[in-house]
Amino acid sequence: MQYCGVFCSSTANISISRSNASVRTVFVQRLPWMRILTPHGNRMTSRGVVYYRTLNKDIDDMKTTIYALVFVALGSALQAQGSTAVLPNINLDASLEVTAADLRAHVEWLASDELEGRGTGTPSIDLAAEYIAREFLRYGLQPAGDNGTFFQTFDVITGAQSSGNSLAWQSGGESTTLDSTQFMPYAFSASGSFTGTPVYAGYGIVATGEDIDDYAGLSVEGRVVIVRSGYPDDVNPHGSVPVLASVRGKEVTAREKGASALLVIMEEGKSISGLKYDGSPARTGIPVGRITAAAARRLLTAAGVEGKIDGEFKKGPAARGPMAKGIPARESGSMEVQGRFNVDLIRKQTRNVLALLPGSNSDGAEGVFVIGGHYDHLGWGGHGSLYRGEIPMIHNGADDNASGTAGVLELAQYFTANPTRHSLLFMAFSGEEMGLLGSGHWVNEPTIERSRVRAMYNLDMIGRLPVATRRLNVQGIGTSPVWKELVNKFNDAENFDLALIEDGHGSSDHSSFYSKDIPVLFFFTGLHTDYHRPSDDAHKLDYKGQEEVVRYIAEIVEASDALESIPFTRVKKTEKQKVSRFNVYVGTIPDYGYSEGFKITGTSPGSPAEEAGMQDGDILLLFGTTEISSIYDYMTALSRHKPGEEVPVVVRRGEDEITLTVKLVSK
Ligand SMILES: [Zn+2]
Structure with missing residues (x-):
């Protein structure tokens, strides 16, 4: 979908047969009434209208009719997007501020057994997707997925059968x-x-x-x-x-x-x-x-x-x-x-959930900040799980990453009342646990022009701020010269023990954006013994600490919004970061979402791969004398060479096959 500024009609984006007029009004106005209408985030039925009417008898009939239509529209809007899900009656507070209570309510639902661990490609994760979309709709955000929906659908391989x-x-x-x-x-x-x-x-x-x-x-x-x-x-x-x-x-x-x-x-x-x-x-x-x-x-x-x-x-x-x-x-x-x-191979469809909040001075060409986090987790375990028990168990993924998803929702709600100059694109990614598939899909097939993205903030595992140390990891500091000052400035009030990491690559969705030269910040409260185990449950989270982290992120987003520009810089890898099982170092960055061969999404700065002229999108065909049809062939090929060797590498770039020479260095 094309970028849609605040003045364009949202009827092009949502197909609702009834009440087009009111829906258009509502979206342009960012649904200011909805805050009154659904103070408790109730299920969207006409019940809400009755509730409202009884409490607000002074509202004139015309407005009441519009409210009623809005409710119909909300239900229809989700139905128009293929929703048949019955979502729970979550008790959210009326505040538009980021609150521990709302974070908890979101996490408790997303990490409940009903969602069976939100495994990518399972029916249960769809409940989470519908829930997130419903929240976006309730806040009055614009759909920013495919064909005017909140969803961007893509294929994933979830397993194999024989x-x-x-x-x-x-x-x-x-x-x-x-x-x-x-x-x-x-x-x-x-x-x-x-x-x-x-x-x-x-x-x-x-x-x-x-x-x-x-x-x-x-x-x-x-x-x-x-x-x-x-x-x-x-x-x-x-x-x-x-x-x-x-x-x-x-x-x-x-x-x-x-x-x-x-x-x-x-x-x-x-x-x-x-x-x-x-x-x-x-x-x-x-x-x-x-x-x-x-x-x-x-x-x-x-x-x-x-x-x-x-x-x-x-x-x-x-x-x-x-x-x-x-x-x-x-x-x-x-x-x-x-x-x-x-x-x-078992192929399934899964969905990113995306919503746009237009900027206050947006004329359709302004920049966009992406605030994202993945909402998928490991389902009943399997690949990626650290659980070794015999009996299958649901991996609820409360910290990983119901916490970040809840943070994205609370930020979306917060910013409806605290407008930014630039637009905000809120994203809940699927397929993260299977290799950053959702974010990887979006950066390759963006639903708004990728060049408009000024920066990306990733929230992944932000629910377990250690009480004693208040240690908060912020990664990607080296991806823009503006970050260090910003993250330190707002920490004065928060008093986190900030662990700042330069690198923009890492094992979460910010990596996908960094590989496309977008400045990133990744917030993370640290690993724990429940990580990727069935015991990562909602009651283990510190919601007060999470609230502080999310408010801190809001301050950083607001301050970034005020900046004239956020220049992108690539981070030089230190020797220590070149972790590899091989004697040789090349510096390719694999595209794990690509299954037809070994494709790269870029190269590390100053690496042999970069010096050889390898580029984002190159598919390796031959490394030395080893034919490459998967990353495993590539790993085998690496193990056959020594530092100092000059190795011919054949890549496919578009229609062409190009031979490059890589001078291997030691890792
Ligand atoms: Zn994870």
């Missing part, structure tokens, strides 16, 4: 068929049929720098490669081996060697559990599955693999026995493995 898999072999006239308790494809496996003689390749690791080659002397072209999981204890855990020893890493190696499929032997005694999606939609190039130790032993025995097999598939120093050296299956070809793996 059925109809088979794995069998024939040996000496006998055929053996495994059942689903004995093998299972990985969630990231390619789908397809495969055949081939089996070959055992130890750990399946080739790490030239560390003198490990489990494929030495093996010919695996067109064969089914069987490897054990993990890596031996006697290798450097900080070197390249752990990456190469991941299942994805082993698949890259096996695929490059020409294998038709890869089977990874599970640890002794472990049984097959369900398909576990690892949060990355990148698929492997060949079918990859796991097989129980017992079933693998049968297969390897049938294939004539020599050596001691019993008790071999355990972690520990003893693991580096003859089995680890890659004893080939007999080459007779008399035995053939046949299999079929079917894995389908």
